[in-house]
Amino acid sequence: MTIKQIQKIKKMPGITSVQPYYTFLSYGLTKENVRQPVPKGSNFSLGGKSYHVDETFSIQPIYKSDLTKKYLYANGHPAKVGTNFIVSQDFLEKNHISTKSAIGKQVAFEVYIPYAQYLSESELPTNNKKKVAIDGNIYVQQPLAATITGVYASNYPYDRSEQGNAFFMDDASMTTLLHSAIRANTTSDQIFQGFKQKPFGYSALRLEAKSYNDMVSMTKTIKSSSGFYSVSSVAQNVASLNATVQKAKNGTRQIALLFIMASMIALIILFSMNNRQRLREVGILKAVGFTTKDVRRILFWNAMKYGCYCFGGAALLIVVAATIMALRLGVHFIAIILTAFITNLALSFGVTIFASLWPIRLISRKDPIDIIKA
Known part of the structure; x- marks a missing residue:
């Protein structure tokens, strides 16, 4: 830029x-390796034990404002500026290294620091008449050793490096190493014949907003x-997360409504069939002088009894489910209980009363003899 x-x-x-953003790598293009095949993976040692990873990893800068954010850490805490060297919890777990045992141990590996850039043009594979600009960094290799002062948690919110999150170092210390590499190396030595070369320049910025x-x-x-x-930006991550959560909520709501509708239909059919089997009894009651209102009252209280059974059974399941969600997911217990109990109350009594009284509406105008014969 x-x-x-x-x-x-x-x-x-x-x-x-506004601060420049750049990374050091565990492998990069140098004057010495330009004609050599790219190695499969990178090596590092931690506490004297050697490790091999299958990909190139990076070192990212820790900006001064990040040193106050203790919530970023799974283990350890911010140290004095210039002494921080942090590793990602995901990187440790991927390589089967304990997050607790890493604190205080020395990590060592060969680091590649950019000092120049090459620039050229290349034809498009699909259109050899069209050319596009290409560029890349040129690095210098040097050993690096540091003591791990902290471990960034798996929910570390920034995903800035193309190589993913691995190691982090004070911005001030990285800047010193970067400037030393630029001063100590010249851009006049051609890596690729015919390519232009220039001193390293920043291609990314880290911005903070009010x-x-x-x-x-x-x-x-x-x-x-x-x-x-x-x-x-974090704003994009939040927007994406909100969209995902909203989509999940909508999907869950639709599934819940589907189950509720299916349960309502099943209960209505069940109670309707149960009451139809008792139509003969209803006909006898009407024949001996009971009015439709009297029969409706009997069935209403019978429905209330079934409603209590349904409500009690569902309430027990709700308490168990709400307790599990509160313990495992950290969901507010009271909020779940209140919403679920109100829904349960409406469904348990509403469905049973409707299913019990609906057949009476259908036979209210029939003659008792016809009801008994049916």
């Missing part, structure tokens, strides 16, 4: 901090200003 582009972004409303709303606005403004920019 050019100085002009960076300055333009700095002047955007709502932005409080508020969440400023972050949302900033993301839209930067994207609309140029198709050159790709923006990834």
Whole structure:
């Protein structure tokens, strides 16, 4: 990115901090390995024990403002600026390393620090008449050893590196190593003949906003200003998470409604069949002088009895389910109970009363003799 582009972004409303973002790698292109095949994976040692991973991993900067965020840590805590070296919990677990045992141990590996960039053009595979610009970093290799001071939790909210989250180092310490590598190496030594080379430049920025709303606005403004920019923000992650949660809620609600409707239909059919078997008794009652209102009252209290049975059984299941959800998922117990009990009350008594009284409506105008014969 050019100085002009960076300055333009700095002047955007709502932005409080603009810092360069870059990474060191466990393997990169150097003058020495340019003609060699890319190795399969990377090696590192932790506490004197050697480990091999199948992919290239990165070291990312820890910015000063992140050092106050203790919630990022699964183990350990922020140390003095310049002494922080943190590893991701996911990276440790993937390599079967205990998160607790990593704290205080020395990690060592060969790190690749960028000092230059190459630039060229290439034909598109699908259209050899069209060319696109290509570039990449040129690195210098040097050993790195540091003591692990903390472990970032699995829910670490930032996903900035193309290589995923592995190691993190103080921004100030990384900047010192970066500038030393740039000063100590010249761009005049050609990696690829015919390619242009220039000193390393930042291709990404880390921005801070005053508020969440400023972050949302900033993301839209930067994207609309140029198709050159790709923006990834916590606001986008939150929006994506909210959309996923809403989709899950809608799906769960639809399934729940389907089950409720199926249960209602099943109960209505069950109670209707049960009451139809008792139509002969209803006919006899009407024949000896009971009115439809009297019969309806008898069936109503019978439905209330069944409703109590249904409500009691469902209430027991609700308490068990709500307790499990409260313990396992941290869901508020009272909120679940209140909503579920109100729904249970309406369904248990509403369905049983409706199913019990509906047949009476159908036979209220029939003669008692016809009802008994039916």
